[in-house]
Amino acid sequence: HRKYQPVEPVTGxxxxxxxxxxxxxxxxxxxxxxxxxxxxLEPMNVAQKQRLWHLLVKLGIKEIEVGFPSAxxxxxxxxxxxxxxxxxxxxxxxxxxxxAREELIAKTFESLKGVKKAVVHVYNxxxxxxxxxxxxxxxxxxxxxxxxxxRWVKEYAxxxxxxxxxxxxxxxxxxxxxxxxxxxxxxxxxxxxxxTPEKRCILNLPxxxxxxxxxxxxxxxxxxxxxxxxxxSAIISxxxxxxxxxxVASAELALMAGADRVEGTLLGxxxxxxxxDIVTLAINLYSQGVDPQLDLSNPDEIIQTCTECTGLPIxxxxxxxxxxxxxxxxxxxxxxxxxxxxxxxxxEPWQVAYLPIDPTDLGRDYLAVxxxxxxSGKGGMTFLLERDFGISIPRWLQLELAPIVQQKSEQQGGxxxxxxxxxxxIQHFVQDK
Ligand code: KIV
Ligand code: ZN
Numbered sequence: 001h002r003k004y005q006p007v008e009p010v011t012g013x014x015x016x017x018x019x020x021x022x023x024x025x026x027x028x029x030x031x032x033x034x035x036x037x038x039x040x041l042e043p044m045n046v047a048q049k050q051r052l053w054h055l056l057v058k059l060g061i062k063e064i065e066v067g068f069p070s071a072x073x074x075x076x077x078x079x080x081x082x083x084x085x086x087x088x089x090x091x092x093x094x095x096x097x098x099x100a101r102e103e104l105i106a107k108t109f110e111s112l113k114g115v116k117k118a119v120v121h122v123y124n125x126x127x128x129x130x131x132x133x134x135x136x137x138x139x140x141x142x143x144x145x146x147x148x149x150x151r152w153v154k155e156y157a158x159x160x161x162x163x164x165x166x167x168x169x170x171x172x173x174x175x176x177x178x179x180x181x182x183x184x185x186x187x188x189x190x191x192x193x194x195x196t197p198e199k200r201c202i203l204n205l206p207x208x209x210x211x212x213x214x215x216x217x218x219x220x221x222x223x224x225x226x227x228x229x230x231x232x233s234a235i236i237s238x239x240x241x242x243x244x245x246x247x248v249a250s251a252e253l254a255l256m257a258g259a260d261r262v263e264g265t266l267l268g269x270x271x272x273x274x275x276x277d278i279v280t281l282a283i284n285l286y287s288q289g290v291d292p293q294l295d296l297s298n299p300d301e302i303i304q305t306c307t308e309c310t311g312l313p314i315x316x317x318x319x320x321x322x323x324x325x326x327x328x329x330x331x332x333x334x335x336x337x338x339x340x341x342x343x344x345x346x347x348e349p350w351q352v353a354y355l356p357i358d359p360t361d362l363g364r365d366y367l368a369v370x371x372x373x374x375x376s377g378k379g380g381m382t383f384l385l386e387r388d389f390g391i392s393i394p395r396w397l398q399l400e401l402a403p404i405v406q407q408k409s410e411q412q413g414g415x416x417x418x419x420x421x422x423x424x425x426i427q428h429f430v431q432d433k
Contacts, residue, residue, distance in 0.1 A: 007212035010179055010219035013226050017218050017257035022285055025293040027235065027261035028278060029063040030056045032306075033078070034097055035239075036269040037067070040310055048309040049078050050087075055305045056266070057092060060294045061278070063119060065095040065263070069111035070104035079111045088116070093166065095119035100149025109156040117164035119202065120157065122149045126185055127173035127208075143185045146171070150192040167193050168202035170239065175207045179220050183227045186234075195233040202235045203228075204263065207250055209272075210243035218253035225258035237261035240276040242268060247276035248319075252284060267306050267314055283320040287357045299362050326359040326369045331377020334370050338383040372416045374409040378402040384418035385425065397429065404428055 032052055037044050044052065056064050066082060067075025079096060082088050094115065098108040100122050112118050124145045125134065131142050150169060157165045169189045171182045186203050195201040205224060207217055221238065225231055238254040238261070240247040251262050264270075268277035279302060282292035296302070299321035303314050316323040328334050336353035344351065350358050359365065372380040378398040385391045393401065404424050409416050 007175075007216050010216065010223050013219075013223045015219060015222060017222050017253065018215075020256040022252065022255045022288070022290060025282075025285065025291060026255055026259065027063065027237075028061050028282075028292075028294065029065065029095065029237065029261060029263040030061045030265060030278065031065045031239070031263050031275060032056060032265040032269065034065040034067050034075075035263075035271055035275050036265040036310065039269060039271045039274070040312075042311060043074070044309055046074070046078065046081070049074075050081075051305060052309045053082070053087070055302065057089060058295065059266075059302070062091055063093050063095055063261075065097060065119075065121065068097045070098050070107035076107075076111045083112070083115050090116070093117050093119050095121055095168065097121045097123065100124045100145050100152075102148075102152050105149070105152040105156055109160060112163065113160065115163055117166070119166045119168050120153050121168040121170065121202075121204070122146075122153050123170035123172045123204075124149060125173050125208075126171040126182060127176035128178065129176060130173055139181060139184075143188055146185050147188050147192055150189045154193060166200075166202060167195070168204055168237070170204040170206055172206060173208040174205045175209065175211050175217060175220065179223045180227070182220075183224055186224075187229045190228075190230055190234065195230070197232045200233050200235050202237050202261065204237040204239050204261075205254075205259070206239035206263075207241050207243075207247070208239075210241050210246055210250065213244070214246045214249040214253045217250045218257040221254045221259055222257035235260045237263060238276075239263040241271060242273040242276065245273070247274065248280045248284065251276045251281055266302055267312075267318065269306070269310050269312055277319075279321060280319045283357070283362070286361075297361075297363055299364075320357075321362060326355065326364050327371050328354060328369060328380070329371055329373050329375050331375065331379055334376060334383060335379030337369060338379050372405065372409065372418075372421065373414060374406055376405075376409075381405050381421045384421055388418040389422055391422070391425070393425070401425060401429070 033049055066079055069076040069079045082094060088094055096108055098104050108120060126142055131137055153167055171177055171185055174182055190201060193201050205221060225236055228234060236259045238251055238259045240250040264276035264278040266278055268274040279296060282294050282296055285292045307313055317325060328337055333354045337355060340352040370380050370383045372384060381401065382393060382398055385393060405421055408424060
């Protein structure tokens with residue numbers, strides 16, 4: 001076995017995040033058109049980008065990273081299309097990514113000429129591995145890269161005073177950066193930008209690679225928030241990836257730990273295992289009684305647009321919105337759902353076993369909830385007979401019909417619809433006159 005090291009615990013602060021709850025929606029920022037797009041085997045064409053853009057706006061996302069215009073001509077052209085064709089609603093900011101290099105920063109500002117407001121997002125890698133193994137530089141040299149980048153961003157922004165600029169900095173590979181050093185670098189960047197509580201900058205903390213458990217990331221975020229010199233002049237953002245399968249958990253815990261803003265993508269497309277899935281996190285919050293401030297009432301439109309734009313399928317068991325999520329085949333689950341649905345009052349809090357939210361809130365209906373196959377028991381078939389034929393059968397008959405239904409399903413293989421169950425009932429228990 002190769003030797004791997006666990007992440008070092010974060011110490012030297014009072015941890016409070018486990019006692020907190022998320023009580024309001026974060027600022028959502030989509031990176032579908034940048035991180036998502038850069039991870040595709042075949043990047044999106046102009047029409048696909050335009051279609052995804054319209055969906056992101058329609059869902060109510062107000063900050064949208066549209067690309068890396070200094071590094072990619074299609075991203076440059078797309079940025080120009082948005083501006084020149086007046087595609088950006090007044091309450092939406094476009095965001096563009098750039099490395100901390102002057103010629104790239106110059107080109108980035110050129111791509112943004114004429115925009116009403118925008119977020120310029122500059123980054124450099126700060127982790128020990130990147131410092132030592134990739135750049136061969138010490139802490140001060142890496143900090144200087146960030147500071148120089150911040151200066152150029154400020155200087156170029158001053159050349160275009162008609163635009164309302166927001167500056168964003170990411171210490172890339174934050175999760176593998178010593179957290180006190182990440183604070184030092186970000187303090188230095190803020191010294192350049194001089195943000196105020198009225199005009200905050202964004203400090204974006206990425207799990208560029210998710211190397212530790214979500215609680216460790218939450219500790220890093222809380223430590224960072226507590227030690228930053230001017231916390232009140234920064235919007236703390238997180239940008240989580242899913243290498244260990246914890247992107248959503250990391251982002252949710254980071255919000256408890258003090259983050260204000262979350263970057264992610266619809267359905268979790270993005271580098272390697274993907275970015276944090278905005279849809280999942282938003283519905284997680286919704287299921288806790290928090291209004292996510294996004295319109296998720298039509299998940300099928302999200303699925304269709306994303307799959308057609310990215311070419312990536314969505315798993316039928318994708319959290320909250322997968323095709324099979326509100327389907328129960330198991331007999332005991334069906335029985336519990338049937339009983340609790342019967343008792344659910346429309347004006348009381350949702351209390352249905354095995355259904356953490358009401359599927360109709362997501363434009364789904366109960367029709368798909370209970371389905372019958374050879375694993376189903378009497379609960380499922382009883383529910384279907386009641387729902388589709390208004391037939392309520394007594395318990396003795398449920399016990400006798402269930403093995404007949406099960407045998408039919410085993411013979412036929414797969415699912416039985418309510419018509420077949422009804423026919424079996426008639427065939428076996430209703431005598432011809
Ligand atoms: O994952 C990452 O670190 C990024 C940065 C550029 C924010 O995508
Ligand atoms: Zn990323």
